[in-house]
Amino acid sequence: MKKVLIIAMAFISLHTVAQEREKGERSEYTPEQMATLHTKRMTLALDLSAAQQEQVQNLNLSQAEMRKTQMEARKARKTSEEGAKPTADERYAMQTERLDQQIALKAEMKKILSDEQYARWEKMAKRKGKHKKGKRGGKKGKHMSRE
Template structure:
């Protein structure tokens, strides 16, 4: 009888944990939907304010950074509208040439962004800006390393 009670408690606990994870995923989906509904101006405001908090920007720097982010958000919105499928149409995967073109455009935007930030920020602020890169790629790499070690060092 005690074993049955312990098993029942364990199952209820695991069931509760699994349901919480599903709710977290819904939260991420809702966030991405909210981001899609944001205007370029709102995106630029948020990014400029985050940058101000991290780098202690002056008011003049903040206005310039806001303008850079606003231009970038408007360009991205235009690209997104062109890329999204019209109502009722099925979205097709881009061809190899289109993919190369999109990647070149994205890299050109990043290069231009770096140049503009370098002209706006001080040397110390720019060094901090360079370290603020997204961490997603680092985490993904670390996860892969752990799995490789478990599998016997795949390379």
């Protein structure tokens, strides 16, 4: 019984360490590095031309910088207000802003990519969104739409 308990504790501690490492990996990159990596992944998946790569790189860079500033603002808010949750109006404003940014990104990508590339990009984005939903909690809430 002791051996089983020790093995279980070791497994849990290793699992926790691995999760902490995964969380920290993204933040150690600069926005430029994140944009470059994202652009290269897109180039491989979508077979982008050199001109498309440059346009997508600029778009990814602006997105990465925006995400970085938003993340820093969230961290500052968390520490300054002792983790106070945003009000319903603030959450609404944040969601509206996020959706507006997604609409703008989609429009820019539609300008840059060909029809075939855009269709593949949308499939990639849907898969990425489903992957994120799976990591968050598993069950769908009442507020989420059915697919």
